[in-house]
Amino acid sequence: MTEAAVAIERLIQRRAHFELGPVNLTIPKGCVTAIVGPNGSGKSSLFRLMLGLAMPDEGSVRMFGEQVDGAGDAVAYKSRIGYVPEQAIDIEEHLSGDEKAAFTRPWYPGWDVNFYRELLRRFEVDPGMKFRKMSKGMRRKFDLSLAMAHHPELLLLDEPSSGLDPIAWKTMIDTLHRYMEPGDRTIVMASHIVDEVRRLADYIVFIIQGKVLGIYEKDALLESWQTLYVDAGGKTILWKTMPGFRSCDRAGGTTYKIVTEKAGEAEQWLAAHGAALISKQKLELDEILLELR
Numbered sequence: 001m002t003e004a005a006v007a008i009e010r011l012i013q014r015r016a017h018f019e020l021g022p023v024n025l026t027i028p029k030g031c032v033t034a035i036v037g038p039n040g041s042g043k044s045s046l047f048r049l050m051l052g053l054a055m056p057d058e059g060s061v062r063m064f065g066e067q068v069d070g071a072g073d074a075v076a077y078k079s080r081i082g083y084v085p086e087q088a089i090d091i092e093e094h095l096s097g098d099e100k101a102a103f104t105r106p107w108y109p110g111w112d113v114n115f116y117r118e119l120l121r122r123f124e125v126d127p128g129m130k131f132r133k134m135s136k137g138m139r140r141k142f143d144l145s146l147a148m149a150h151h152p153e154l155l156l157l158d159e160p161s162s163g164l165d166p167i168a169w170k171t172m173i174d175t176l177h178r179y180m181e182p183g184d185r186t187i188v189m190a191s192h193i194v195d196e197v198r199r200l201a202d203y204i205v206f207i208i209q210g211k212v213l214g215i216y217e218k219d220a221l222l223e224s225w226q227t228l229y230v231d232a233g234g235k236t237i238l239w240k241t242m243p244g245f246r247s248c249d250r251a252g253g254t255t256y257k258i259v260t261e262k263a264g265e266a267e268q269w270l271a272a273h274g275a276a277l278i279s280k281q282k283l284e285l286d287e288i289l290l291e292l293r
């Protein structure tokens, strides 16, 4: 893995009804990393910790090598980040897009008004409109444009496509692909949308009930999780000892449907045990998540 954009070590955040961690996670620079997990698993909490909007009870977060400590000079690293929170901020409802941009702009040395305007044009957003009059999707598109207008090195996107129509969604995917083109940019995004993760992510982080299961290279992950249809030919085989075994169901006659997270090794194992592989099928991301829950 290349240099780290985000390095989280032994992080724990305790709340009355929820504990996040311990999290050990290194997110590489120059890549798109998708954080995938069920509702309430701790994705937004992780983003808030990365931004110093919340502090951990134990452990540390480093952004671009700088410790996040919630102190004043945090501004320096934050100016290198563009953040789209999961929910728009209610108290800004009386502002228009341009009013918010005027307030935001002085914090970002890299602010590029032409790019801001171009993004708004691309997303077909009227920045003169008050937020309270914008639809959810319009507000999302505005927030994305604002987060990108200073050419940040790192984009933190918490469910960025929430509320977007299919055309806006395609524009977003295209815009994020273009953003990554220079090669030194990083995106960390939380998403429930399988197609979005498929198209954008290089790495996937699974988080379930506050526990990070690991960071996986997307293509390798999707290659290794497979459903194998196997004919045991009447032999008794201890499927549970198969590499990466997750589950087994009878599929009629002497055929079994087996889910493995180590397809390559499992196939060799089947051959060694005299079972015939009839067919195989890769799992989708949401199916993998279901197996991990």
Ligand SMILES: Nc1ncnc2c1ncn2[C@@H]1O[C@H](COP(=O)(O)OP(=O)(O)OP(=O)(O)O)[C@@H](O)[C@H]1O
Pocket (backbone or CB within 6 Å): 015, 016, 017, 018, 037, 038, 039, 040, 041, 042, 043, 044, 045, 046, 086
């Ligand atoms: N400010 C808070 N105070 C106390 N508990 C909170 C707070 N914010 C979130 N939580 C709790 O922390 C847990 C994780 O929430 P979080 O919003 O991080 O999950 P998430 O993975 O982003 O969920 P979703 O997919 O629904 O957006 C939940 O149990 C939630 O109730």
